[in-house]
Amino acid sequence: MIDCEGLVKIYKTDDLEVVALQGLNLKVEDGELMAIIGNSGSGKSTLLNILGGLDRPSAGQVRVGPWDLLKISEEELVQYKRETVGFIWQNNARNLLPYLSALENVEMPMMLSGKVDRAYAKQLLEWVGLKERMHNKLHQLSGGEQQRVAIAISLSNRPKLLLADEPTGSVDTTTSDLIMGIFRQLNREIGITVVIVTHDLTLAGKVDRVVAIRDGLTSTEFIKRNPNITLDGGEAELPQASGLQAVHEAYVVVDRVGRLQVPKEYLSALQIKDKATMEFDGERIIITPPKSLGG
Numbered sequence: 001m002i003d004c005e006g007l008v009k010i011y012k013t014d015d016l017e018v019v020a021l022q023g024l025n026l027k028v029e030d031g032e033l034m035a036i037i038g039n040s041g042s043g044k045s046t047l048l049n050i051l052g053g054l055d056r057p058s059a060g061q062v063r064v065g066p067w068d069l070l071k072i073s074e075e076e077l078v079q080y081k082r083e084t085v086g087f088i089w090q091n092n093a094r095n096l097l098p099y100l101s102a103l104e105n106v107e108m109p110m111m112l113s114g115k116v117d118r119a120y121a122k123q124l125l126e127w128v129g130l131k132e133r134m135h136n137k138l139h140q141l142s143g144g145e146q147q148r149v150a151i152a153i154s155l156s157n158r159p160k161l162l163l164a165d166e167p168t169g170s171v172d173t174t175t176s177d178l179i180m181g182i183f184r185q186l187n188r189e190i191g192i193t194v195v196i197v198t199h200d201l202t203l204a205g206k207v208d209r210v211v212a213i214r215d216g217l218t219s220t221e222f223i224k225r226n227p228n229i230t231l232d233g234g235e236a237e238l239p240q241a242s243g244l245q246a247v248h249e250a251y252v253v254v255d256r257v258g259r260l261q262v263p264k265e266y267l268s269a270l271q272i273k274d275k276a277t278m279e280f281d282g283e284r285i286i287i288t289p290p291k292s293l294g295g
Ligand SMILES: Nc1ncnc2c1ncn2[C@@H]1O[C@H](COP(=O)(O)OP(=O)(O)OP(=O)(O)O)[C@@H](O)[C@H]1O
Pocket: 011, 012, 013, 018, 019, 020, 038, 039, 040, 041, 042, 043, 044, 045, 046, 047
């Protein structure tokens, strides 16, 4: 579904250049439910905005299904956004219309694209658990319920890819579990590919694969050891301290030409700056600080 290779994004502001993505590689399979984590400023939103067609890449390859997002024309980009992606932000609910009902809010974007499908709008609200509340005005719903209306809206164009940027950032744990449950159900039942950007390791721990971004590059991949274990709401929570390692195996990402990113804390612990020695003992590759040349 998604194939990024050597993806670069440079923001130019006046005489300053910020390299937000510096040759990022990422593959996401059709029908996958996965998360992207990373510190603030690591490039997560930049990546999601490019995948959502809201921002243009500077260089590299980025494909979503049949679309080449580097070469895509403006007209095709409009079509791509309309047909392929659904977007959910942390504060999506802010864009909803308070004086309309939940159902009318879901029908609104359908109306704008010229095709209102009331049965589907109702089905969407049922999927997000708001069957009984669909005729309530938006201001009569709680923040978490409004966020669920926003999820229903993001699916109104029947997207193949759902991009969620901190979707549970402003809701409580119960609602967060509920939203994660909705993503999983949608993923299983309609096969939609879901990519979630989050700071929340508990949330990330509930998907099969997590990709960590560091300084605009994919650095570590976490793959669930036993994909049959699902951590739905209500089941044991992941211990925050052990983070993803509790259920996931961590792998360092090696790119096509053999480069990998060594965590800064490892380098500083060994006082490795611009050079290191590397040995292969037949089983392991060992990186050590350079031996003093002074003799
Ligand atoms: N429109 C912009 N103009 C200039 N620089 C930008 C712009 N958007 C993002 N950046 C810079 O690009 C880098 C990556 O930002 P991005 O928002 O993608 O990070 P993030 O991982 O999503 O962070 P957060 O978790 O805080 O949202 C940062 O250094 C940021 O300052």
